[in-house]
Amino acid sequence: MSTPVNIEASPDVLAGLDAWRELPAAQQPTWPDAAALAAAVSTLANYPPLVFAGECDVLKSRLADAALGKAFVLQGGDCAETFASATADNIRDRIKTILQMAAVLTYGASMPVIKVGRIAGQYAKPRSSNDETRDGVTLPAYRGDMVNDFAFTPESRIPDPNRLVRAYNASAATLNLVRAFTTGGFADLRHVHDWNRGFVANSANVRYERLAMDIDKAMKFMAACGADFDALRSVEFFASHEALVLDYERPLTRIDSRTGLPYDVAGHFVWVGERTRDLDGAHIDFVSRIRNPIGVKVSPSADPDYLLRLIDKLDPAREPGRLTFITRMGAGTVREALPSIVEKVSASGAVVTWICDPMHGNGFESPSGYKTRRFDDVVDEVRGFFEVHRALGTVPGGIHIELTGNDVTECLGGSGEIVDADLEKRYETLCDPRLNHQQSLELAFLVAEMLQA
């Protein structure tokens, strides 16, 4: 029997993991208690990994397939997870929604769908302002449950480093259930298909009946051919979040003993957001040092030359699957703004995975005062994303959606025809508005049609 080798990291690699500390870091909490922060960071540094380096490598190879048009990515989940919402029912319903969407997309794409949750770590939020004022009272902004509490009181809004440890524990519990749901028979394609039949049985969704019937026929065909449905009882499911609070990501970065290379083991895939993607800033430096597949959000303000420099920094080896650009252009802008970006990147020879986030460029405040998005704008941005990539001969690799498995009323429209007056009924998000269960499925049917076109 061969002895397992334990390859250690080189001193340069180890030093590099802390290089971000010397760089400007946007959106970091000001922790008032340095000793409490040190204690929380040391606790995290001693906890076991939430994911394994080998799983991150598998996801990287799957994302490489998506970059080349051999797979399609479905990334979805809450804008901001909360400790209170990490319940069995909520987690189950989110997984169920993603599995239902994935089944429809798999049929539409005739390709494997890579399932990635915005889950088990999405506990920190970038904010446009450091403060929030209500009725003349100004307090620090809510930065996600990993940092402070949403309640509008001075005590609640003080950044508390113990929350970093709570975020780890909530993520561990969530991931444990995710792994059980996706491997324990719940994900059986036959159940998922039955749930989807329930969706089209609702008269509001008859428009999707034909596609559902086609899937039904395909399932019967598979059964008649003797397909091993038992092998389809489990699915691969990956966890992702925005790598925002570096005092959480850094202690959860570990050296892979197989290779001596560092991985952020807080999630399989992490991304850098629109507000923290400064080329010379802490976040880009940090993710440049880890070996996970990584993403960067890209808005119309991203200059193509900046993106080329970003590619040099984050993917110097030009490794397909390493780097994903998550474009969030806005429905009204995608058709003008995306082509020059995609053209310049592909002309450089770099292979990135292009994913469409049709949520973050489409927010607005409704007349009744809720932060919302229109379902039709979400659909239209995905449509524009497909049009642009098809015109350029590049690959539309996936979608990135803020969604929940619950029947919330946060986004307008969809076959349930949610209107402004409905928003107050079940507006539950603490940050951005999410598609509800119905709207998510409807989007999946529409994207499946786009994939078939």
Ligand code: PEP
């Ligand atoms: C998000 O994904 O919740 C987010 C804040 O997005 P962006 O960085 O694109 O604004």
Ligand code: MN
């Ligand atoms: Mn969001």
